[in-house]
Ligand SMILES: Nc1ncnc2c1ncn2[C@@H]1O[C@H](COP(=O)(O)OP(=O)(O)O)[C@@H](O)[C@H]1O
């Protein structure tokens with residue numbers, strides 16, 4: 151109103167003698183253009199050397215100095231990051247340099263091998279550089295339990311555990327890998343034990359023999375001691391990294407390793423060879439003809455399978471939960487399996503997938519911890535097996551965010567929308583939630599991802615939802631609605647927020663919170679909007695960060711984008727969008743909103759289908775109409791508010807006159 155009043159005199163109402171003008175004090179400077187760097191540099195120098203005689207001169211000096219100061223600050227920041235990079239793993243993963251390598255990998259189609267041959271980063275180089283003396287000293291020092299400082303100074307050997315069923319091909323693969331990568335040494339726990347058994351001086355020979363024959367796992371103290379000895383010997387030969395084959399085979403092995411070797415070696419992960427028992431049995435019986443091993447007979451083989459399933463598989467799962475397992479198909483030919491580990495984790499998208507996965511799994515772990523102290527309330531069923539309840543969590547007053555509840559890889563975790571598995575969130579809402587089934591077109595994994603997951607919630611969900619303390623403006627689940635898997639399993643910066651005032655949502659269940667009064671705890675208004683079949687809608691990105699980059703979609707193609715127009719073909723709490731993708735249901739909440747187009751534009755969209763130029767005409771017509779409407783409105787407002795405006799202007803005139811009088815006095 152005031153603004154309008156200030157502008158009005160120059161536009162429509164002319165009052166004689168009234169001039170309201172900006173004085174533009176210091177708004178403009180006269181000096182070299184910003185692109186003339188030498189002259190600007192000269193002026194910038196003057197800032198420090200020559201006192202300005204006028205305000206204009208001073209301002210010009212500042213203006214000239216500004217780009218140099220900016221460049222200096224930026225360079226300083228970059229330099230400091232280069233000299234002393236951030237120590238966070240997030241920086242290591244997502245920092246600008248790592249992005250360059252991602253780009254290079256995707257363009258070149260190659261990826262850094264798991265077993266590095268060349269320099270990639272300072273630590274890796276250090277680990278790969280053969281420094282037998284230092285490394286041997288390190289391990290020997292560990293063995294003698296030397297003081298801590300000594301231990302940490304020498305380079306740590308890198309270790310990959312190699313697991314898989316008996317006969318999965320672990321030994322064969324390790325041989326090939328170490329043949330190709332000389333810095334890597336192969337240490338077979340089984341071989342170490344067998345060698346020890348043969349040693350007439352060994353006090354453990356008898357015991358080891360009985361365990362091996364029975365397919366049982368030898369006490370960890372013996373095995374770890376032998377492994378440590380083998381690593382020391384390997385380092386003396388120049389090996390800096392080791393494939394430790396057939397270890398750790400049970401929980402005891404893990405704790406034994408941690409307490410004896412612990413931080414003195416860097417465990418990179420687990421190479422896990424998967425093969426069917428039938429195939430493994432066939433191979434082992436084949437091996438028995440030449441191996442001379444006491445345990446390569448059908449009786450011992452069956453016992454080893456049992457031990458493997460009961461004791462070793464949980465260990466693999468444990469490392470999987472930490473995102474440390476590189477699975478290789480052990481059923482392939484020897485050569486194919488050799489090249490597998492490399493392809494396993496390479497494409498950036500897969501890496502992202504792994505990152506989400508790891509994140510999800512961390513949330514699962516923490517949710518599990520909380521479950522110990524809580525009861526009742528929340529259930530999440532596995533999407534991979536819709537008919538079978540999957541992992542079940544009971545969290546007292548639990549709340550599940552879309553992202554984790556519908557998280558990928560058949561696992562579900564609990565946490566808030568930012569991925570923080572906070573107690574606050576978990577205790578916020580009491581809800582029964584089930585994620586089950588994929589879309590009608592779910593044929594394979596990709597279809598699952600494309601089609602979405604179905605969310606059910608119990609009846610008392612909404613009242614409880616209002617109590618959600620940190621959920622201002624955040625969409626939650628409703629019964630019988632779908633969320634798109636892609637979005638649901640979105641990355642950490644994927645927000646699930648909804649802009650209430652601009653979102654049109656179908657009536658049943660799609661609710662948007664407005665007017666949340668957190669202090670007084672008053673329930674938010676729930677606005678409900680309706681969409682009609684045949685109506686054209688526009689997809690809107692809700693939040694700058696809420697759209698997943700295209701390359702992260704299955705198949706690397708983002709199925710829709712901001713501003714796409716599609717027609718609502720069927721309403722069942724779902725929208726069918728034929729123009730975008732023939733089989734894609736677009737849900738409302740996850741990263742896109744469906745916005746009903748204004749009537750005129752709808753007409754334009756339909757006309758465009760028949761005649762491409764018609765849209766432009768309809769648009770121009772609509773624009774003309776809208777302009778006329780706006781003008782009429784303004785005229786009305788002007789008439790209504792004209793009297794008011796005059797009063798305001800008179801007051802302004804008086805004020806200006808007073809100011810002028812005062813200035814004259816001051817000048818005198
Ligand atoms: N990919 C493979 N295809 C067929 N036979 C294999 C394959 N890998 C290994 N073998 C054979 O299977 C037997 C067991 O392999 P080995 O590497 O000793 O298994 P593990 O160390 O897992 O017990 C050996 O005789 C080996 O030659």
Ligand SMILES: O=c1ccn([C@@H]2O[C@H](COP(=O)(O)OP(=O)(O)O)[C@@H](O)[C@H]2O)c(=O)[nH]1
Pocket residue numbers: 315316317320338339340341343361362363365366367368369373395396397398399403445454
């Ligand atoms: O860390 C280990 C590794 C092996 N073994 C014993 O050694 C046997 C043979 O193991 P190996 O890895 O040589 O052969 P696999 O069973 O994998 O073919 C196992 O059945 C176990 O009895 C063990 O006790 N601890």
